[in-house]
Every structure is written in C-alpha cells, then in structure tokens.
Amino acid sequence: MNRDRRKFLKLLGFGTVALGMQPGRAFASIDDIKINRPDSYGVLCDVTRCVGCRSCEEACNTVNRLPAPDKPFDDYAVFEEKRRPTSKAFTVVNQYQTSKGTLFRKIQCNHCLEPACATACLVHAYQKMPEGSVIWDEKLCIGCRYCMHACPFYVPAFEYESPVPRIRKCTLCYDRIHTGQLPGCVEACPMEALIFGKRSDLIRIARERIRKSPERYLDHVYGELEAGGTSWMYLSSVPFHEIGLNTSVGTYPMVEYTRGFLSSVPLVLVIWPALLGSFYAFTKRNSEIKKHNNGEHKEEVKNSVHTKGGE
Amino acid sequence: MNEIKEWVSENIFLGLEVKEYLRRLITPFNIVAAGILIIGIPLIIIRYMQGLGAVIHGSNDQPFSLFLGWGLFCGVPLAATGYIMASAVYLFGMKDYKPLLRPAVLTGFVGYFFAVTFLLVDLGRPWRLPYPMVRSFGPASILFLVAWHVALYLTVQFVEFSPAVFEWINTRKLRKWAEGIAVGATIFGVILSTLHQSALGALFLLAPTKLHPLWYSPNIPIYFFISSIYAGLSMIIIESTLVYKFLPGRVDPQNFKVIDRLTLGLGKAASFVMITYFFLKIIGVAHGADWHLLFTRPYGYQFLIEVFGFVLLPCFMYVFGVRTGDVKLIRMAAFASVAGVIMNRLTVAMFALNWELPHREFIAPKEFLVILTIITIEILIYRWVVNRLPVHRAHPKFADEED
C-alpha cells in the first residue's frame, strides 16, 4: 500500500510539473504577426502579369542545382495537366481556364508566418527565419512526413526514390537573399509578375495596385491573412479558387486547431492519477472491508460452534 | 550448464527432441506463413535499399498510405487491450477477469511493439527513430506527444508483462518487484493510453481543409479514445476466442469454465461504450451541421454504413448476446466491432483524407504484401510466447503465489 501511495504522489508531482511545462509558446494572434515581424521579406505575385513563360521554373532549377527535368522548360504541353512542386522542382506554373480567360499561377512554398509544417515537425526540423524563409534542416529530419500532411497548400515534396530521403521545397532562396540578391524566380521573371521586398511594403504596393486599377484586380490580397498570413502573396483578376488557390483555408494558422487538445494534456496528467488512484483506493478499501467482515463472520461461526459444542 | 540445457529443452523446445520439434513445425498454417515471409522479407529489404517508393504507396499529396494507416492508426487502438484489462483488475477490483489479464497485456505489448516495427519500415530515416526522444524536441507537434507516449507506454507494457517473463526464467525476486509496481504501472499506462490514443486522432486536427467534414471534428481525439476502449475490449474477446480454439493446451483448464461468463461481461461493457460512441458521432454531425452530407456519394453512405452497420449493429449484437447469454453472438459482435474500428481509422487516415483531390489510388499489392508479412511475424511471435510463457495458465512453480 505504501509503495502505491508513493507512486501516486510521484505521478501527481509529475503531472504538476507537466502543467508548468505546457507548450507555452504564445500562439501568435494576427496582431502579433503584424507587430512582431514587419521586416520579414516576401514576394508578391501578380497573376494578371504572368504569361506562363516558365522562366521562373528554369531559374529555380539553375539556382538550386536541381536535376534536369523530363520535359524542357520551353515545352508548353506541360500545361495540359495540373502539376505540383516535386522533389525535383521546387516551383511549377499551372495554366487555368478562368472566367477572364487563360491565366497562369506559380506554385511554391508560401513561407507562412506560422507554418503548419514547423508546428507539425516533432524534431523541430523546420525553422521560420527572421528573413521570412521557412527552412528544413536535413540533420534532424526522421522522414515521418507529418509536415506534408500538415501543409494546407500541399507543398513539401519527399524523395520517395531515395534510401536517405529528404524533404524538398522552396527556400525563398535563403542563401541569396542573405547576400542582397533576389530569389532566382523573381530575378528571372520578364514581366515582373514577382516582386520581392518587405512584407509590409508588398501589402502596401498590392493595395495601391488595386486602388489604381480596380477593374483589373480583385479587391483581396491572397496570403495577407490566409493561414495566419503568408510571405508569398497573390493578386488576381478572378476569384482565387479559379486559379487553384484554396479559399477555405481560413485565417487561423494551422497550429491554432491543435491548441485545444494540447492544453488538455497537462490536465490529464494531473487529473487522471488522482481519479484512478481514488478508484484503486476505493476498491482496495472495499475488498479489505469484505475480507474483514468475512473474517469476523468466520470468527462468529467458530465461536457459535464452539459454544454449541460446549453446551 | 546442465540446468540451462534442461531449461532450454523444456522452455524453448517445449520438452521435445529438437528433431521432433522441427518435424512438428510442418503444419498447413506454418507453411502458408513461411510462404508469406519468403515473399515479404525480401520486399522489406528492398524498401531499405531502394527507398520508400519501391514498396510503399505514399505520394507527395498523400504521404500516409495503407502501410501507416494499418500499422499505426489501426495497430494502436487494437492494442488497447492492456490498459483496459489492467484497469479492470487492479483499479476497479474485478478480480474475476484475472485469467484475461496477462493475455490482454501481452496482446497490448506485442501490438505496440509491432506498431513501432511498422514505423521503422515507414519512416524515411528509421535509424533516427530516437531523435524526438533525445536529439531535438518539437513539443508543439502532436506527433511528438505520440512518439513519447508510445515509447513510454511500450516500457510500461513490458513492465506489466514482466512477471510472466520472470516466472518463465525463474527469478522470484524480480517477479515480486514487478508485481509490486503493477498498480502504479497501470495508472501510468492508463494516462499514457488516454493521451496517445486521443493524440492519434488529434493528428488530424491541423488538417481541417483535408479531412471530409463528416469525419473532421474538434472532438476527433475523444472519438479515437472512446473507440479504442471498445476496440480493446473486443480484441480481448477475439484473442481468447482464437487461443482457446487453436491453442487449448496452453490454457488453464479452469479458465474454460469461466470464459463464457467473462466474455459476456466484456460484451456488456463494450455495449455501453459503443452506444456512447454512437451518440458522440451523431453529435459531431449535428455540431458541424453536416446532415446534408450524409446522403452524398460515396462519403455520406460510407459514414452511414460505418456508424450504423459497424458501430450500432455490433452494439446491439452485444446487448442481445448479453441478454440471451449467447456467447457466440458476442464473439461475432467482437469481430464486427474491430472491423468497424479498422474501417474508421483507415477512412480517417486515407479515404476521407484529401477527399477532394483527384486521381487517388489505394490499391498497392507490394505494400499489402509487406503488411501481411509483418502481421504474420506478429502472429508467429504471439503464438511462440503463448506456447511457452505462463500467459493463459499459471506457471506451476508460481501457482501458489498470491497477487
């Protein structure tokens, strides 16, 4: 009994400590994002300017030293199907038939302000850098692919064909933007459909373009608030779902959806030992009482027989 | 030296001459099992040499395929037997269920052990399995919680099962120690189980855009936890059904007299849990105002079949079985309930996930073969242990020990 009581108290203590150790990262509110990270960089993609020349894809391939593609970058038959970033192509351009004709959209990591992949990674292999890039660390990844499951934009790609697989995705040309260069795709775009700068500046520019040409643009900057805000934002002339962007992503960072569950963990760690310990104590006491009563009864029977015999 | 030889002969070769033992190994079941292993084990080796894509059917859009869907998401609730039986016996004082305690703990331990085995095949870099424990922490991740809890729980399960091992290798002192901490281990085990069973469901919380609304709910963790309870209860019934039928010589003859009554008791408990679960699922649909989705093809119908055909129906089978004392009906209900849990987990992890993406394929022969291989190994190991260790019967030298 003593051993169990000790164990019970140990558990209680453990639970209390766990309560204190709650994943206490204050999940940022939208205001925090605006206030705390005004200087992170981003890219504004103006879909009305893109002509599907795929120069960005080619530049990305060169800058990141990716393997040669199956079809060359001036093969426009690729537009017949919808593609997504792969382990060999960090960005792709898709063609969409929309209510305003043929439009093109570039797909790549959106470098979310509160990335779902970083939240999901159980070994903290993702980092949101101050410059804006969301970077994956090869030294830590165990290949569980939960980040791929978490990303609402279906971005991270996995090297299924390798026995030592990596996650592959756009890095916002982290090494280049450090040295004052532009990301490869931004530099290559002949139409300046992609512009690179501080996220706060880009939002201002986007709003200015909308203001100046309201017939050309939808009055919304995709990525300003989506998924808690992304570093890569889009301007469009048609509703965003027509160019393949998910409009039901909501404005919460994905991490918000797990907050409820995670905060219940320490509660279980404290309440369960108390609850279960009580059950145990109760049933043990019950059986002790039963035993005791049985014992007394046996005594009575013995005594009565004895008395009878003695009569 | 002689003592060891004797022990090996008695406990490894079941008291038979080696030649005789090997001869007796040739049974239809073993031949089929060997056939599966001969095909499957090379496939596993190929997976390690050529990467996941050679065998596993995951894609960039759908990284979790049948392999993890079965191995982790189904394997874990089906191994929930240990904490349930231990709670019943140690915490709620239901000493009648003693005969089922060790089998339940063994089922749980083997189940979790092989869930980890599935992980070792599915992880991209399995040699880094200990990383979330020792190298780098990502505590905001629910998978981090799952990893830690599965690791801890595996240890707890082993501790709970260790008395059987200690009896087998004849170490009284260690066995006494293990029995002593049984209650504490049980409580710890229940805490861990609650958290990781629900955490497996919570893994889907941060993909609200990907999971079909009929299955997505902020209460997924509760669904997974509650269904793991009746999955565990049903698995205990199934395990005893199979062992009592196919390995009757390893079962204490006394147990045959009480097993029917115990099975009815388990069925009764399961029915309560299942009706609760049924109503929780209905509330989930109401909460999301998803009634109109119930009659869509195919997901609406699938949901209805799952909830009515594989939760409510087995629940009623349990109720009628208990009421009429029909143990056969209870056993059938157990199989149906487990099928329902498997259906639910595979739906959440695979079919209803990314339901809006076009061109999804689920049929993957190589993957299926590897799953079959690991299940076969699991059954063989389970059988090996039941044949040798005091799981369904008391060890003759310890039969008099008071727990």
Add this chain to the structure above:
Amino acid sequence: MALWAQAWGVSQKQDAGIPETVTINVLSQKYIPVLFPHQSHAEMSESCVTCHHHSPEGETLACKSCHNIKPDIKKDDVPSLKAAYHLQCVECHRQQDVELSRCTFCHAKKQTNAKVKKEGE
C-alpha cells in the same frame, strides 16, 4: 498602360526619323538580342506615345531613359527595363495568339548548356 488590340489600319505618320528595325540588346544574357520590326509596329499604333509613353512634348524617349535595369519596389509604377519591355509587348501579343507570347517568338535562346533529358536517359 496595357496595350489592347487597336486599329490595324495604316495611319498617316511622318516617316522621318522612324527606324525600320531596332536592335534591343541592353539585356541579353539568356537570349540573343531582339531584332524588333519597329516600322510595322509604328504603323499599327495610333501615335508614338502609345508605346513611348510619358515622353515630354515633341520628344520620343527611349525606354531606358526612365526604366532602369535594376528593379525598385519603391517605385512600383516604374517597372525595371526588362519588365517594361515585356509588359509593353507580351500583353498585346497574348491577346492576338498565345504562340506570339512565347519567349522564342521574339528572341531565340543563346547556345547554353541547357539541360534537358535526352531520349532514353
């Protein structure tokens, strides 16, 4: 600023000072310099200002007079030189026929070690 399809009719214009072709070679890294058929485009447009926009009265400024090579997001309404060329030309080309908007329609690629998988590789 975008050029929409306009009158194709030949307009009465001064022939004096309008070059037949213009070789655009300020930026030519990946592609060879463009041999731009200036005369025919001039005849397509209503006046010089259609393309040589924001030129002071009486003058016809070259693109690079205002559009710098390096992009400057602080001046979002003045694209970089490369963007200015393309935004001016490709938009209208795209309206006509998507094939006209392909890169190599206007300028062939320079011989590079362009990496493309060969058949059977």
